[in-house]
Amino acid sequence: xxxxxxxxxxxxxxxxxxxxxxxxxxxxxxxxxxxxxxxxxxxxxxxxxxxxxxxxxxxxxxxxxxxxxxxxxxxxxxxxxxxxxxxxxxxxxxxxxxxxxxxxxxxxxxxxxxxxxxxxxxxxxxxxxxxxxxxxxxxxxxxxxxxxxxxxxxxxxxxxxxxxxxxxxxxxxxxxxxxxxxxxxxxxxxxxxxxxxxxxxxxxxxxxxxxxxxxxxxxxxxxxxxxxxxxxxxxxxxxxxxxxxxxxxxxxxxxxxxxxxxxxxxxxxxxxxxxxxxxxxxxxxxxxxxxxxxxxxxxxxxxxxxxxxxxxxxxxxxxxxxxxxxxxxxxxxxxxxxxxxxxxxxxxxxxxxxxxxxxxxxxxxxxxxxxxxxxxxxxxxxxxxxxxxxxxxxxxxxxxxxxxxxxx
Amino acid sequence: xxxxxxxxxxxxxxxxxxxxxxxxxxxxxxxxxxxxxxxxxxxxxxxxxxxxxxxxxxxxxxxxxxxxxxxxxxxxxxxxxxxxxxxxxxxxxxxxxxxxxxxxxxxxxxxxxxxxxxxxxxxxxxxxxxxxxxxxxxxxxxxxxxxxxxxxxxxxxxxxxxxxxxxxxxxxxxxxxxxxxxxxxxxxxxxxxxxxxxxxxxxxxxxxxxxxxxxxxxxxxxxxxxxxxxxxxxxxxxxxxxxxxxxxxxxxxxxxxxxxxxxxxxxxxxxxxxxxxxxxxxxxxxxxxxxxxxxxxxxxxxxxxxxxxxxxxxxxxxxxxxxxxxxxxxxxxxxxxxxxxxxxxxxxxxxxxxxxxxxxxxxxxxxxxxxxxxxxxxxxxxxxxxxxxxxxxxxxxxxxxxxxxxxx
Numbered sequence: 089x090x091x092x093x094x095x096x097x098x099x100x101x102x103x104x105x106x107x108x109x110x111x112x113x114x115x116x117x118x119x120x121x122x123x124x125x126x127x128x129x130x131x132x133x134x135x136x137x138x139x140x141x142x143x144x145x146x147x148x149x150x151x152x153x154x155x156x157x158x159x160x161x162x163x164x165x166x167x168x169x170x171x172x173x174x175x176x177x178x179x180x181x182x183x184x185x186x187x188x189x190x191x192x193x194x195x196x197x198x199x200x201x202x203x204x205x206x207x208x209x210x211x212x213x214x215x216x217x218x219x220x221x222x223x224x225x226x227x228x229x230x231x232x233x234x235x236x237x238x239x240x241x242x243x244x245x246x247x248x249x250x251x252x253x254x255x256x257x258x259x260x261x262x263x264x265x266x267x268x269x270x271x272x273x274x275x276x277x278x279x280x281x282x283x284x285x286x287x288x289x290x291x292x293x294x295x296x297x298x299x300x301x302x303x304x305x306x307x308x309x310x311x312x313x314x315x316x317x318x319x320x321x322x323x324x325x326x327x328x329x330x331x332x333x334x335x336x337x338x339x340x341x342x343x344x345x346x347x348x349x350x351x352x353x354x355x356x357x358x359x360x361x362x363x364x365x366x367x368x369x370x371x372x373x374x375x376x377x378x379x380x381x382x383x384x385x386x387x388x389x390x391x392x393x394x395x396x397x398x399x400x401x402x403x404x405x406x407x408x409x410x411x412x413x414x415x416x417x418x419x420x421x422x423x424x425x426x427x428x429x430x431x432x433x434x435x436x437x438x439x440x441x442x443x444x445x446x447x448x449x450x451x452x453x454x455x456x457x458x459x460x461x462x463x464x465x466x467x468x469x470x471x472x473x474x475x476x477x478x479x480x481x482x483x484x485x486x487x488x489x490x491x492x493x494x495x496x
Numbered sequence: 497x498x499x500x501x502x503x504x505x506x507x508x509x510x511x512x513x514x515x516x517x518x519x520x521x522x523x524x525x526x527x528x529x530x531x532x533x534x535x536x537x538x539x540x541x542x543x544x545x546x547x548x549x550x551x552x553x554x555x556x557x558x559x560x561x562x563x564x565x566x567x568x569x570x571x572x573x574x575x576x577x578x579x580x581x582x583x584x585x586x587x588x589x590x591x592x593x594x595x596x597x598x599x600x601x602x603x604x605x606x607x608x609x610x611x612x613x614x615x616x617x618x619x620x621x622x623x624x625x626x627x628x629x630x631x632x633x634x635x636x637x638x639x640x641x642x643x644x645x646x647x648x649x650x651x652x653x654x655x656x657x658x659x660x661x662x663x664x665x666x667x668x669x670x671x672x673x674x675x676x677x678x679x680x681x682x683x684x685x686x687x688x689x690x691x692x693x694x695x696x697x698x699x700x701x702x703x704x705x706x707x708x709x710x711x712x713x714x715x716x717x718x719x720x721x722x723x724x725x726x727x728x729x730x731x732x733x734x735x736x737x738x739x740x741x742x743x744x745x746x747x748x749x750x751x752x753x754x755x756x757x758x759x760x761x762x763x764x765x766x767x768x769x770x771x772x773x774x775x776x777x778x779x780x781x782x783x784x785x786x787x788x789x790x791x792x793x794x795x796x797x798x799x800x801x802x803x804x805x806x807x808x809x810x811x812x813x814x815x816x817x818x819x820x821x822x823x824x825x826x827x828x829x830x831x832x833x834x835x836x837x838x839x840x841x842x843x844x845x846x847x848x849x850x851x852x853x854x855x856x857x858x859x860x861x862x863x864x865x866x867x868x869x870x871x872x873x874x875x876x877x878x879x880x881x882x883x884x885x886x887x888x889x890x891x892x893x894x895x896x897x898x899x900x901x902x903x904x
Contacts, residue, residue, distance in 0.1 A: 278721030295720065299766050310873055311755035312703065312780050312847030313686030316746050318871065323756055327738035334732050338724050347719035348731055349768045351761045358707050358776040358814065360757045368766040372720050406766065439720030463726065465718055 089428055090194055092485055094478040097190045100134055101477070104170065104186065105178045114468030115178065119171035119213035120148075120246025121239040127170045128250060131185060131210055138193035140208060147223035147260040148212035148252035154192065156205040156492075162268040162451070164202070164495065166191065166488055167209030169443060171216070174238065177470025179477075183458070184273040185210050187481040191488055202492045204268050211443040212250060219243060221446035226261045233257065262450055269418060269495045270447035273456045273484040275472050277440050279463025287431040287479050289457030290422045294438045294445040295345075295372040296411035298379050302348075302390075304329065306399040308355055308363025320398035323353045323362035328393045329401070333369065336385050343437055344373035344382060369403070374411050374437045412445035417494045418454025418487070425486025431479055440465075452495060456483050497836055498602055500893055502886040505598045508542055509885070512578065512594065513586045522876030523586065527579035527621035528556075528654025529647040535578045536658060539593060539618055546601035548616060555631035555668040556620035556660035562600065564613040564900075570859070572610070572903065574599065574679040574896055575617035577851060579624070582646065585878025587885075591866070592681040593618050595889040599896055610900045612676050619851040620658060627651055629851035633858055634669045641665065670858055677826060677903045678855035681864045681892040683880050685848050687871025695887050696834040696841040697865030698827050702853040703753075703780040703845050704819030706787050710756075710798075712737065714807040716763055716771025728806035731761045731770035736801045737809070741777065744793050751845055752781035752790060777811070782819050782845050820853035825902045826862025826895070833894025839887055848873075860903060864891050 107130065108115045108123030117123040128150055135142040140152035153163065168184025188208045195202065212220030216237050222228040233244040233254055244254035252260075276282075281289050306322035330348045337346035350368040369386070371379045390401040419435065426433040436457070438444075444455050458480040461471045472480075515538060516523045516531030525531040536558055543550040548560035561571065576592025596616045603610065620628030624645050630636040641652040641662055652662035660668075684690075689697050714730035738756045745754035759775040777794070779787045798809040827843065834841040844865070846852075852863050866888040869879045880888075 276721065277718055278723070279726055280723065283726075297720070297767075309871065310685055310848060311753065311757055311778055312705070312849070313684065313873070314753070314847070314871060315686070315688065315751065316742070316753055318687055318691070321742075321755075323759060324738055324742050327735040327756075330732060330735035331739060334724070334729075343723065345719065345722070345724055347729075347767065347769055348735075349719055349761070349770055350764045350766050351731060351759060353757070353759050356758045358758050358778055359705075359755065361755055362757055370719055370766055439722070440718060441720070463717065463722060465721070 090198055090485060092190045092194055092481040094481065097186055097481050098474055098477060100186045101178060101182055104130060104182050108172065110175060112175065112468050114175045115172045116174060117170065117172040118174065118239045119216050120237050120241045120249050124171050125250055128210060131170060134189050135208060138189050139196035140192055144251035145260045146253045146256040147220050148247040148250045149220040149224065149260065150210035152208040154206050156202045158203045161204045162266060163207045164204040164268045164488065164491060165207045165209050165447065166271040166484065167211065168272050168274060169211045169214035171213055173215050173466045175468060176466055177468055179275045179470050179472050180277065180465055181214060183275055183477060183480060187273045187484050190481050191485040194485055204492050213237060213246065214443055218441065218443055218446050221443035223257050223260045224262055225446040225449045227446060228257065264450050267451040269415065269452040269491055270444060271418065271454045271484065271487055271491060272442060272444045273480045274442060275460045275465065276457040277460055277465035279460065280436055281457060281459035282461060282463065284434065286434045288426040288433040288483055289436045290419050290433050291414050291438045291455035291457060292435045293374045293411055293413035294442055295374050296376055296379060296409055297370060297372040298383065298408045299406040300369045301404045301406050302367050302369050303402045304365040304399050306363050306397065309361045311359040311361055314361060319361055321361050322365040322399050325393055325397040325399040326351060326365040326367055328397065329390055332389045332393065333386055336389065337382060342373065342378060344371065344378050345439060346371045346382065372439055376411060409441060412448035412453065414454050415452030418452055418491055421490035421494055422454055422456050422483060422487045425483045425490055428486060429479065429482050431483065454487065456480060456487065498606055498893060500598045500602055500889040502889065505594055505889050506882060506885060508594045509586060509590055512538060512590050516580065518583065520583065520876045522583045523580045524582060525578065525580040526582065526647045527624050528645050528649045528657050532579050533658055536618060539578060542597050543616060546597050547604035548600055552659035553668045554661045554664040555628050556655040556658045557628040557632065557668065558618035560616040562614050564610050566611045569612045570674060570676040571615045572612040572676045572896065572899060573615045573617050573855065574892065575619065576680050576682060577619045577622035579621055581623050581874045583876060584874055585876055587683045587878050587880050588685065588873055589622060591683055591885060591888060595681045595892045598889050599893040602893055612900050621645060621654065622851055626849065626851055626854055629854035631665050631668045632670050633854040635854060636665065672858050675859040677823065677860040677899055678852060679826065679862045679892065679895055679899060680850060680852045681888045682850060683868045683873065684865040685868055685873035687868065688844055689865060689867035690869060690871065692842065694842045695839040696891055697844045698830045698841050699822050699846045699863035699865060700843045701782050701819055701821035701845060702850055703782050703847055704784055704787060704817055705778060705780040706791065706816045707814040708777045709812045709814050710775050710777050711810045712773040712807050714771050717769045719767040719769055722769060727769055729769050730773040730807050733801055733805040733807040734759060734773040734775055736805065737798055740797045740801065741794055744790060744797065750781065750786060752779065752786050753847060754779045754790065780847055784819060817849065820856035820861065822862050823860030826860055826899055829898035829902050830862055830864050830891060830895045833891045833898055836894060837887065837890050839891065862895065864888060864895065
């Protein structure tokens with residue numbers, strides 16, 4: 089059984105955190121910014137140390153291929169990203185990226201002959217909305233190149249800045265069946281593994297999500313002169329809506345989640361009854377049917393709350409992403425790799441989105457989670473133990489080797 | 497029985513609306529602004545037509561006195577204000593101001609001899625927080641002269657702009673007992689009279705109010721990766737809080753009101769569980785004891801909601817104003833004036849604040865309401881019928897004459 093060089097992996101993670109380090113101890117490595125470009129250059133030097141020859145594709149993704157023994161095979165991809173959210177942490181992205189390089193380096197150092205060509209990948213602008221992986225999977229409409237990214241650059245400008253070619257982004261596209269499979273190691277970003285005392289999460293799939301903007305219209309009025317029974321209070325209606333969403337989502341067995349995270353009340357004065365509330369609704373589950381059924385129940389109940397409070401509810405679609413199930417052969421490869429290392433594992437959904445969901449449209453996809461301490465992510469406090477990082481790297485290496493056998 | 501010249505009152509109200517008229521059909525007559533000063537100059541010309549000699553006191557209030565027959569009597573004051581909220585209406589302030597001038601003009605034209613000296617008053621900057629009347633009642637701390645008013649000027653600059661003297665504002669102060677009484681006609685700003693089909697409201701008192709800033713602290717987290725049972729959702733806690741406030745306030749007999757009108761949720765992202773909510777709580781009632789008992793119940797229940805949702809509630813005092821009961825002799829004078837005119841009346845609280853509450857600390861106070869169509873106020877849609885305006889003017893005149901007899 090082959091294992092990674094855990095010290096090398098940890099050293100590289102520490103070095104990578106130097107790119108965009110903030111005084112608060114987090115990282116500010118916004119996609120297409122200076123720190124992002126610097127991190128990508130550093131990662132490419134490590135790819136070369138691993139015997140790989142990286143290049144940047146037209147969408148700005150770093151791709152480092154290595155030939156396999158069977159020229160008829162499609163490539164096996166693994167990797168993650170290095171861009172961060174504003175004030176992000178050290179693990180979200182870098183773990184999967186540097187563990188992928190580490191796995192490739194062990195394969196090279198041990199002279200392991202894989203049937204499949206492999207490609208270590210660093211996806212561009214994951215945090216902004218999976219731009220690099222969506223370009224490759226053909227899910228990036230050209231109009232989105234005009235979006236302004238958090239770095240201040242448009243996506244087109246950003247792609248050029250990191251060595252891609254915005255005019256040729258469409259050429260980065262691959263077709264379904266063009267890859268043999270995709271594996272990604274990532275921190276869980278929740279506290280399920282930690283609470284259960286389990287070492288490794290075998291991702292069952294990435295949940296689908298639907299998001300709505302909910303507009304609740306009442307009548308703004310004076311909070312002193314309007315008796316309680318003559319109000320059309322949009323904030324009271326919103327309050328009952330939020331509580332109801334929580335009740336409905338928890339009222340079904342399963343791992344579905346529902347969140348109202350954004351809310352604005354107008355006119356928003358201490359002494360005025362709110363006439364208008366705009367809030368968000370997000371539902372996530374591994375199965376679209378569950379989301380549909382929750383949404384039907386929620387809109388029904390919202391109508392009742394509207395009647396009760398003299399307000400009206402309107403739901404406008406904001407975003408939707410289909411669930412991306414993982415491949416049973418890769419789940420099995422991951423679980424067996426964990427077991428061979430004496431690590432416990434459990435099958436679980438990924439509640440967060442990942443580049444893996446774009447790759448799932450091109451071929452078999454598998455994802456490995458390690459515990460996040462306290463479930464904290466997108467924060468300078470994001471942390472996973474050195475042991476968990478080592479476990480994750482070893483499981484990724486084992487899963488790549490097993491996948492090379494299991495996948496055609 | 498004497499009655500007002502209703503056509504003259506309506507004509508002056510229409511003319512006054514020309515000061516600060518907006519394209520939306522409302523008025524923008526912010527205190528201390530150009531339109532406010534223009535309106536005050538216009539009002540002073542009408543005071544002179546009514547045989548009065550107006551002057552501006554050190555706090556910027558317009559005072560138009562007329563002698564009485566008994567030199568030992570303190571003055572009987574009546575009036576209102578002419579400043580408006582942004583995008584205000586035609587009635588809030590102007591009705592009471594111009595009806596007061598109209599009453600004084602009828603008294604002059606009919607050669608009526610009153611025991612008391614009278615003073616028609618236009619209070620400065622009512623909408624910004626009763627600045628003129630608080631200066632007169634000794635409730636305006638000097639520090640508040642530095643506040644920036646909606647006109648952009650500080651209160652001190654504004655007072656100078658309209659002819660007062662910020663350095664001598666304290667000299668505008670009167671002591672308790674310095675006035676024989678105060679009467680004010682105003683639109684109801686609610687829909688109680690209209691719904692009940694009653695012509696005149698006899699104000700029982702101006703409600704007291706207490707306002708708090710409520711801070712609800714949970715834990716911000718990822719809306720996808722955090723299971724429902726592991727959340728500390730500050731917005732869910734806020735939702736239950738708002739619903740509970742409504743239930744507690746309605747759960748007691750009486751006319752008390754409670755409002756949560758302002759709410760901000762952080763981080764405020766569609767896919768993030770809110771870690772922090774800051775919202776307002778306002779309670780109003782004619783009796784402080786009712787407010788205290790509601791608040792005790794609300795904080796108790798908030799603690800329970802905090803336990804339930806894994807969040808904490810903190811309440812910080814924001815503002816308090818004591819209830820201002822009206823004088824039974826003036827309530828009686830108003831009710832009898834209405835009855836003599838064949839008008840129906842009912843005793844009711846004023847849920848809104850008025851200059852009358854400052855005057856209530858100096859002497860007997862009485863307020864007259866007329867119906868607001870649809871209960872709409874602080875809006876270009878603010879409207880009272882011509883008949884209601886005439887009724888109000890006549891009741892004010894009748895109440896002034898009755899008060900002259902009833903008050904020492």
